[in-house]
Amino acid sequence: MNFVSDARLLELPHHVREDGEVVVAEVMAHIPFTIARLFTVRAPLDTERGKHAHRRCTQFMICVHGAVEIICDDGSGKCVFTLNRGNLALHVPPGIWNTIIFHKEDSVLAVLCDRLYEEEDYIRDYDAFICFRQGARL
């Protein structure tokens, strides 16, 4: 079972030139899993999204435009990460409750996942999440 200390912020290579900036994330070098799915999330200013945990899915998050705050919670501890540059990525293992706050207008969060969408992988109720964490620890 993972703890918030297993969520990991990393800086991706970026190449800045007069005609723009390129940020690169390679599988294995930066993304520690085979990618099954990409999704992007846009939300109005100050919206809270996420508010769920995954039983098995691992996520790799990049704020490709704007800025978001991601609160990771393992039921015992919390960590807050700010993604406010396109070359910052957050690796979130399964078993962590995530809340994402969209801090700037027009922010876009891109998330790479190691699993396809499976509704049964989601824990959307916080009390059920605490039971899941306690059960898993017994």
Place this chain on the structure above:
Amino acid sequence: MNFVSDARLLELPHHVREDGEVVVAEVMAHIPFTIARLFTVRAPLDTERGKHAHRRCTQFMICVHGAVEIICDDGSGKCVFTLNRGNLALHVPPGIWNTIIFHKEDSVLAVLCDRLYEEEDYIRDYDAFICFRQGARL
């Protein structure tokens, strides 16, 4: 050898709610290859980027913020695609010369690739590209 008619625009599933929008791209269902790399490109308004072809790399492009125009050229024909919504994707097979024009301030293009970065995979000179196309057709 691919032609511009093999470049393919597709509409990705998107889920719009009051608290935001989610766009999903799944490997196999939408992305027809195993992902080796993601890169994002930001560029000043009206900048032209790309201006190269790949010998072997296949790309899957999503404009995650703003709008870009992508000109695909196989040496004989050209196609112009506009990515101006986050749920439009362009699948570009290898052997196609691409030019990307950043049409809106703060536009961000995300590109998924089936290969890691290999400098020898790039053809950066247009005359060399035409020779590559002609050689490949002989």
